[in-house]
Amino acid sequence: MDEAQFQDLVDRQGEDLTRWPEAVRAEAERLLVVSEPARRILSDALALRAAFASARPIRAPRDLAARILALASDDDGASS
Numbered sequence: 001m002d003e004a005q006f007q008d009l010v011d012r013q014g015e016d017l018t019r020w021p022e023a024v025r026a027e028a029e030r031l032l033v034v035s036e037p038a039r040r041i042l043s044d045a046l047a048l049r050a051a052f053a054s055a056r057p058i059r060a061p062r063d064l065a066a067r068i069l070a071l072a073s074d075d076d077g078a079s080s
Contacts, residue, residue, distance in 0.1 A: 001024070001027040001030075003035060003038050010045050014045075014049075015042060015046050015049055017042075
């Protein structure tokens, strides 16, 4: 297994290797021992899962809608 295959499995199977099929889990565990990029892939997936599970709501800046509308109206005049 290489890092690209590992990334594909993380994307499809998730970051919890205990839920992976046994055959690929064993290969993945061997790869994690020797590959810093694979460890980074898993770490990033775990961090993403934690961010999604966070109880804190993510809020847009207060003036975001006004900035988007201002940019959109500027583009309307420039494209004519």
